[in-house]
Amino acid sequence: MSRLFIDQQQPRIMRAHNSWAAAITTSAETVGLDRKLVELVNMRVSQLNGCGICLDTHHRQAIAAGETEQRIAVLPAWRHVDLYSEEERAALGLAESITQLPDAATQDAAYAEAAEVFDEDQLAVISWVAIAINSFNRVSITSHHPVRPRKDQS
Numbered sequence: 001m002s003r004l005f006i007d008q009q010q011p012r013i014m015r016a017h018n019s020w021a022a023a024i025t026t027s028a029e030t031v032g033l034d035r036k037l038v039e040l041v042n043m044r045v046s047q048l049n050g051c052g053i054c055l056d057t058h059h060r061q062a063i064a065a066g067e068t069e070q071r072i073a074v075l076p077a078w079r080h081v082d083l084y085s086e087e088e089r090a091a092l093g094l095a096e097s098i099t100q101l102p103d104a105a106t107q108d109a110a111y112a113e114a115a116e117v118f119d120e121d122q123l124a125v126i127s128w129v130a131i132a133i134n135s136f137n138r139v140s141i142t143s144h145h146p147v148r149p150r151k152d153q154s
Contacts, residue, residue: 094110
């Protein structure tokens with residue numbers, strides 16, 4: 001079934017949404033968050049939500065930021081491999097908590113772990129990154145945005 005692309009139907013709202021996301025990206029840079037960390041959060045949240053278009057987009061952005069194919073490939077198993085830093089693990093745990101909204105004790109544990117390695121500004125921005133990508137995931141999933149093959153693929 002074909003779906004209405006809500007972003008195209010209401011472009012003014014989508015422009016505001018994009019401006020909001022751009023402000024979060026600027027804040028991430030301002031508080032010293034590495035672009036690779038931000039892209040890992042974007043990818044992990046998109047994996048949890050099953051958003052193909054956002055995974056495709058953020059995979060390319062992660063590679064452009066210097067992320068490796070290996071770390072991207074094993075991202076769903078980040079808890080079980082030793083390829084991620086303490087900061088990345090804390091950010092991923094917080095992002096998963098924001099996305100899945102588990103019980104209060106689990107949320108508190110993820111927040112406490114992140115608060116041990118990030119200052120308050122960084123903690124706030126990581127939270128906003130997770131909230132923003134969740135929002136973009138929902139726009140794309142609701143609209144059934146297709147993932148199309150890129151010309152650079154064989």
